Amino acid sequence: MVLMLFVIAFVCSAAVAGVFQMTKEPIEKAQAQKVVDALRKVLPEFDETSEKKSVAECGVYEAVLGGEIVGYAVESVSHNGFSGDVKIIVGFTTDGTIYNIEVLEQAETPGLGANMVSEDNVLVGSFVGKRAEEMNMTVRKDGGDVDALTAATISSRAFSEAVAFAYAAYLECAAENGQGGVDPSRLLPESDQIEEMELDGVAAYKALLGNEVVGYAVEGRSNSGFNGLVRVMVGFGVDGTIVDVAVLEQNETPGLGTKMCDEGNALVESLKGKSASGVKFALKVEGGDVDALTAATVSSRAYVEAVESAYETFKKINL
Amino acid sequence: MELFAIIIASIFANNVVFSQSLGICPFLGVSNKVGTAAGMGAAVTFVMAISSLVVWMLQSFILAPHGLEYMQTLVFILVIAALVQMVEIVLKKISPSLYQALGIFLPLITTNCAVLGVALLLVQKEYNLLESVIYATSTALGFALALVIMAGIRERFEIVSVPKGVKGVPIALITAGILAMAFMGFSGLV
Amino acid sequence: MGKNLKIFTDGLLKNNPTFVLVLGMCPTLATTTSAFNGMGMGVATLFVLVMSNVVISLLKNVIPDKVRIPAYIVVISSFVTVVQLLMQAYVQDLYNTLGVFIPLIVVNCIILGRAEAFASKNGIWASALDGLGIGLGFTLSLTVVGMVRELLGNGQLFGLDIWQGGGALIFILSPGAFFVLGYLMIVFRKLTAKKN
Numbered sequence: 001m002v003l004m005l006f007v008i009a010f011v012c013s014a015a016v017a018g019v020f021q022m023t024k025e026p027i028e029k030a031q032a033q034k035v036v037d038a039l040r041k042v043l044p045e046f047d048e049t050s051e052k053k054s055v056a057e058c059g060v061y062e063a064v065l066g067g068e069i070v071g072y073a074v075e076s077v078s079h080n081g082f083s084g085d086v087k088i089i090v091g092f093t094t095d096g097t098i099y100n101i102e103v104l105e106q107a108e109t110p111g112l113g114a115n116m117v118s119e120d121n122v123l124v125g126s127f128v129g130k131r132a133e134e135m136n137m138t139v140r141k142d143g144g145d146v147d148a149l150t151a152a153t154i155s156s157r158a159f160s161e162a163v164a165f166a167y168a169a170y171l172e173c174a175a176e177n178g179q180g181g182v183d184p185s186r187l188l189p190e191s192d193q194i195e196e197m198e199l200d201g202v203a204a205y206k207a208l209l210g211n212e213v214v215g216y217a218v219e220g221r222s223n224s225g226f227n228g229l230v231r232v233m234v235g236f237g238v239d240g241t242i243v244d245v246a247v248l249e250q251n252e253t254p255g256l257g258t259k260m261c262d263e264g265n266a267l268v269e270s271l272k273g274k275s276a277s278g279v280k281f282a283l284k285v286e287g288g289d290v291d292a293l294t295a296a297t298v299s300s301r302a303y304v305e306a307v308e309s310a311y312e313t314f315k316k317i318n319l
Numbered sequence: 320m321e322l323f324a325i326i327i328a329s330i331f332a333n334n335v336v337f338s339q340s341l342g343i344c345p346f347l348g349v350s351n352k353v354g355t356a357a358g359m360g361a362a363v364t365f366v367m368a369i370s371s372l373v374v375w376m377l378q379s380f381i382l383a384p385h386g387l388e389y390m391q392t393l394v395f396i397l398v399i400a401a402l403v404q405m406v407e408i409v410l411k412k413i414s415p416s417l418y419q420a421l422g423i424f425l426p427l428i429t430t431n432c433a434v435l436g437v438a439l440l441l442v443q444k445e446y447n448l449l450e451s452v453i454y455a456t457s458t459a460l461g462f463a464l465a466l467v468i469m470a471g472i473r474e475r476f477e478i479v480s481v482p483k484g485v486k487g488v489p490i491a492l493i494t495a496g497i498l499a500m501a502f503m504g505f506s507g508l509v
Numbered sequence: 510m511g512k513n514l515k516i517f518t519d520g521l522l523k524n525n526p527t528f529v530l531v532l533g534m535c536p537t538l539a540t541t542t543s544a545f546n547g548m549g550m551g552v553a554t555l556f557v558l559v560m561s562n563v564v565i566s567l568l569k570n571v572i573p574d575k576v577r578i579p580a581y582i583v584v585i586s587s588f589v590t591v592v593q594l595l596m597q598a599y600v601q602d603l604y605n606t607l608g609v610f611i612p613l614i615v616v617n618c619i620i621l622g623r624a625e626a627f628a629s630k631n632g633i634w635a636s637a638l639d640g641l642g643i644g645l646g647f648t649l650s651l652t653v654v655g656m657v658r659e660l661l662g663n664g665q666l667f668g669l670d671i672w673q674g675g676g677a678l679i680f681i682l683s684p685g686a687f688f689v690l691g692y693l694m695i696v697f698r699k700l701t702a703k704k705n
Contacts, residue, residue: 001573008580012587019591020389026598079444084608107608110542111663111681151678338683340539344618347534389594392612393586400582432535432616439609488531489694496687503684
């Protein structure tokens with residue numbers, strides 16, 4: 001009796017294993033085809049893409065046009081969908097702008113969460129064309145910048161989470177390739193040409209207006225953030241005025257230290273437009289000139305330190 | 320905090336019956352009396368808690384390391400069926416009074432799709448052991464809650480006059496629909 | 510032949526698994542968010558039902574009586590896994606949409622019910638027809654429920670716009686599933702009652 005049951009179980013498992021072997025290839029092919037189609041949609045024009053690289057639990061494809069990397073497509077997944085996984089692929093251009101997003105896999109409710117795959121939906125619309133670093137990638141209900149799909153907050157949250165994962169992986173990859181992810185022109189005075197400069201270890205750009213240098217954008221770093229490295233890019237006029245500051249990389253506490261990325265935050269507002277030579281690079285509570293972020297003194301201190309290091313570099317190159 | 324969110328979500332906001340449409344057969348079948356409904360709820364909670372533990376271990380130590388994930392369905396359903404049998408035998412020996420209370424419901428649990436559904440979902444959600452057990456237990460509590468509420472309402476149907484064509488399952492389904500709408504109100508919680 | 514035809518049509522109407530036997534309620538409620546999804550689920554179940562009916566009827570003299578239920582479960586879950594793999598390979602979008610409900614075909618009481626009540630007592634040919642009839646009845650019910658929900662909830666049928674501006678979203682959500690199934694059951698009873 002037991003033997004018979006074993007025989008049946010054995011034959012059945014063998015049959016299933018057989019079908020598994022048979023379908024293995026078509027399944028992989030179908031998945032690969034889907035990714036290839038999606039890559040064309042989420043990236044600017046390219047000749048070829050690199051093999052999939054595994055970065056920060058996401059799959060990254062580098063898009064190459066004429067030997068140069070023109071964008072990154074990142075495959076990421078959130079397990080917090082309304083029913084199952086939400087798997088997407090996000091295309092970034094080299095300056096950190098989200099080019100387009102395609103959904104690879106979802107099982108959300110038709111008419112609600114499943115609208116994330118429909119054309120021109122608000123959810124994808126709140127990401128596409130935006131610069132990722134300037135966004136708070138949570139839905140408006142949670143205080144972020146993402147418009148949720150009607151009556152599908154959970155699906156929208158999962159989608160946003162997946163985009164945020166993708167962005168983290170993109171940053172890691174872009175940094176490896178020396179692409180900071182910030183367009184220096186918005187940190188610089190008006191110019192008609194921006195040149196990349198060769199400097200030791202840090203990125204820097206020179207802005208020219210009719211052959212005359214009008215400013216520099218310089219990277220600055222600090223290792224004393226709440227969770228390690230904080231990298232910023234600071235734009236200076238030739239007279240040493242701070243035009244603007246952008247955060248390139250940070251791992252601070254969400255909702256507290258991460259506010260350093262927000263537009264018009266206390267830190268950047270107390271530096272913008274000031275002449276760097278007259279600024280005392282320390283927080284107000286410590287006798288300096290910079291307003292700290294609420295409840296994020298350590299992060300604020302690191303930010304100021306990073307800006308100061310950029311200023312030091314600026315002094316060296318602006319002779 | 321994360322665990323607390325899992326508990327609230329699985330009992331109320333993502334209630335198995337009203338939101339995920341799992342375990343509907345026993346929900347319609349054994350919700351005529353509050354007493355039996357509570358018994359069924361308790362039996363399911365018991366089995367789900369144990370099966371989540373076993374299933375999690377099987378998945379993490381046997382299936383995943385050997386790339387046998389495609390055997391999930393086959394393995395899980397057999398394990399659940401065997402487990403239900405074992406629980407029945409053990410209960411009979413150890414606690415006859417508990418067996419008296421839960422015994423008749425146990426054989427029905429194998430085909431309760433909520434049990435297999437939860438087993439498959441906790442693997443899909445990549446929960447760790449503690450989260451898995453908490454998730455399974457609170458999902459089962461949500462199932463028991465749905466069953467008892469429904470039974471409370473259906474006991475009333477016995478004493479009111481219901482049109483002939485609507486009697487039985489249809490009125491139960493429509494009632495469940497209204498309850499599901501009420502449970503949608505919880506979705507704001509998480 | 511007349512007897513076989515009766516086996517087949519019984520499954521469609523007189524023993525309709527959804528509206529009369531009230532079996533397999535979970536997929537009926539969960540996967541009928543659109544007509545196409547409902548139909549996909551129905552066809553997947555149909556396949557498993559026919560195949561398991563055939564195999565179990567073939568093995569009915571070999572399987573010892575005492576362990577027949579575990580043996581049936583093994584056979585059924587093998588076919589479910591096969592369906593799962595085939596769908597993943599050839600209709601991946603549908604596979605993703607139906608999600609966890611494909612493996613859950615295993616615990617659909619219709620299949621084990623037919624194995625126990627019909628296939629274990631009848632020949633291969635009759636069992637296949639029984640599976641086909643019941644399976645088609647199930648597919649039909651799921652498609653109808655899906656059509657009603659899609660139309661009322663989204664203003665579409667099989668993804669095509671019937672009217673503009675969508676519908677009452679509640680019908681796509683789980684309460685709508687209960688309502689639509691409940692009212693359809695009343696309508697079905699009314700229609701079949703008249704015939705008798």
